[in-house]
Amino acid sequence: MAARGTQCFLTVTRKYSSSADKNVAFLGLGNMGGFMAANLAKKGFAVRGYDPSKEALAAAAKNGIAEANSIAAAVDGADVVVSILPSNKVVLDAYLGKDGVVQHARKGALLIDSSTVDPNVPKQIFPVAIESGKGFTDAPVSGGVMGAQNATLAFMAGGRKEDFERSLPFLKAMGAKQFHCGEVGSGQVAKLTNNMLMGITGMATAECMHMGIKMGLDPKVLLDVLNNSSARSWSTEVYCPVPGLVPTAPSSRNYDGGFKNELMVKDLELASSMALGIRSPIPLGAVATQLYRIVQSRGYGQKDFSYVFQLLKEDAEKKK
Ligand code: NAD
Secondary structure, X not given: OOXXXXXXXXXXXXXXXXXXXXEEEEEOOOOOHHHHHHHHHHOOOXXXXXXXXXXXXXXXXXXXXXXXXXXXXXXXXXXXXXXOOOXXXXXXXXXXXXXXXXXXXXXXXXXXXXXXXXXXXXXXXXXXXHHOOXXXXXXXXXXXXHHXXXXXXXXXXXXXXXXXXXXXXXXXHHEEEEEEEEOOOHHHHHHHHHHHHHHHHHHHXXXXXXXXXXXXXXXXXXHHXXXXXXXXXXHHHOOOXXXXXXXXXXXXXXXXXXXXXXXXXXXXXXXXXXXXXHOOOOHHHHHHHHHXXXXXXXXXXXXXXHHHHHHHHHHHXXXX
């Protein structure tokens, strides 16, 4: 996509609008979507969900989400559709397929896609949605599964200002910060930029923590030093890859229930392809992409991306 200056505007007000939109269809009830849909229901919206996984649907039902057996059934009559899905293809099929959202949502509905995808995906959906009388915004999220659970996510949206404003009561029910980043697709540009940096700092934290520990430092002392020094980052404070140091980090629960390594690879590949299109050099992004791919090829794609620490540790142990 062409390089273009986009400016992000932060909206942090916690007031809820008295919008007439009440009925929400929610597509994708996985690690993120399950909690996000539950938060919408908790804030008083009527939520009907669809996910091909029976387990995901059953878990959501316990949180007050009505079950639908197809996308068409979920979006039928809904004022707003929110989706958070795994890939470009799944999102394009879900929105533009013959049994999809654009075909079956009512005229006047607002469609909000929170998946992380190529910026060209929302650019393909937007004109079709507008042509059929619906609003559409790309609104990917940051904050991880904990952010989804605690409704502290940051949303970065692209699209028409009026659609962004209409989406705010929903985004505020699921998160703490909302940014309008510019035209459609610009939410994805912000998100992929964030995730490439998160992948690089995650890899760097794993590498440096491993080195310091192997040199004999107490892991807890080392982390305290980093968190009070110039290397401090989200990876050291919130998401430490060394098990047992940050109790809420995925590393402390066997690297489960976080941001899957395979999703990190997907996002780094999307960011790399975006960078290639504008000839923006990404030497560190390229190394990070390769390293997380190696984690995946060794069979750990379903583990949280901070599992890279264990890979470095295993390799170091083999060289003893
Ligand atoms: P996940 O694999 O846990 O959940 C995805 C869900 O989508 C699954 O339950 C799957 O069955 C469902 N699904 C697949 N096809 C569908 C369809 N056609 N209709 C409805 N549902 C369908 O993944 P996740 O971790 O929840 O991530 C989802 C998206 O959010 C990805 O794009 C990811 O990059 C992004 N994201 C994840 C995190 C995180 O920390 N996990 C953070 C920010 C953004």
